[in-house]
Amino acid sequence: MSAITTRRIPAVVTLLALLALTACAVSPGHATHARQFTAAQPTPSAPAPTPSASPSATAKPAFKSLAWYVSQVPTFPEAPQPQPVPLPTTGSAPFWHRLPTDQKVAFITIDDGGLARPPGVIDFIWEARIPVTMFLNSPAAAEHTDYFRQIEAVGGIVENHTINHNSLAGRSYDYQKQEICGAADRLEGLFGKRPTLFRPPFGEHDSTTLKAAHDCGAKAVFHWTETVHEGKVRYQTPEKVIQPGDVLLMHFRPALMDDLLAALKAIHRAGLTPALLEQYVR
Ligand SMILES: [Zn+2]
Numbered sequence: 001m002s003a004i005t006t007r008r009i010p011a012v013v014t015l016l017a018l019l020a021l022t023a024c025a026v027s028p029g030h031a032t033h034a035r036q037f038t039a040a041q042p043t044p045s046a047p048a049p050t051p052s053a054s055p056s057a058t059a060k061p062a063f064k065s066l067a068w069y070v071s072q073v074p075t076f077p078e079a080p081q082p083q084p085v086p087l088p089t090t091g092s093a094p095f096w097h098r099l100p101t102d103q104k105v106a107f108i109t110i111d112d113g114g115l116a117r118p119p120g121v122i123d124f125i126w127e128a129r130i131p132v133t134m135f136l137n138s139p140a141a142a143e144h145t146d147y148f149r150q151i152e153a154v155g156g157i158v159e160n161h162t163i164n165h166n167s168l169a170g171r172s173y174d175y176q177k178q179e180i181c182g183a184a185d186r187l188e189g190l191f192g193k194r195p196t197l198f199r200p201p202f203g204e205h206d207s208t209t210l211k212a213a214h215d216c217g218a219k220a221v222f223h224w225t226e227t228v229h230e231g232k233v234r235y236q237t238p239e240k241v242i243q244p245g246d247v248l249l250m251h252f253r254p255a256l257m258d259d260l261l262a263a264l265k266a267i268h269r270a271g272l273t274p275a276l277l278e279q280y281v282r
């Protein structure tokens with residue numbers, strides 16, 4: 001079943017999305033998508049009317065329709081050329097709340113995958129060129145692979161969030177490795193690429209987590225600096241403004257469209273541009 005063929009979206013978008021899916025089938029790696037995505041990001045091909053364009057009443061998109069969400073997305077400064085951050089060679093993955101960078105970018109991450117998967121998100125990500133990293137639990141990824149593959153096809157990247165979503169802090173190395181490597185193995189099997197980033201459930205971790213994550217192929221372990229829920233950004237830092245390198249956390253929940261839009265507006269207010277985490281951690 002393909003939601004692409006059933007959703008009512010402009011034909012050109014359908015064609016482009018299908019082309020992207022075709023490219024995915026031919027070349028399962030992510031580099032193609034990422035390059036295509038980055039090149040397209042500053043100038044979305046779909047004309048996105050802005051509120052200031054004052055369209056006539058009849059042309060105004062229906063509230064909370066896909067066109068409405070796209071119309072609400074601010075125009076961002078062009079993303080800088082990514083400068084990947086140095087990674088430690090200690091045998092453990094680094095743990096970061098925000099990416100250590102001064103570049104004027106922030107990162108959108110979406111977690112879990114089992115609770116809700118709003119179908120409009122796929123087109124929204126495509127039309128607004130939203131860079132997203134998905135930290136998935138492997139059973140949810142296995143059960144809803146088609147959905148996450150479609151987000152991959154429009155530029156999203158799948159990363160690791162364990163199998164069972166249990167807190168890892170204080171657990172044995174063997175337990176943590178099973179949760180992290182087990183999910184990485186499954187995600188690699190489903191999506192053709194082994195995750196390179198890891199987010200521990202609830203952000204709870206210890207030094208064993210960072211060692212196990214490294215041993216399972218993770219280059220970095222990420223917490224977050226803001227959460228977004230039901231269209232509201234909650235800052236975890238005293239500045240109450242998004243900083244360069246900040247990582248915004250949201251979830252696959254029913255209000256994900258609102259959460260994405262709220263994150264984009266907050267990033268724009270801070271004078272930053274959304275970027276893809278994987279282009280900075282290589
Ligand atoms: Zn989670």
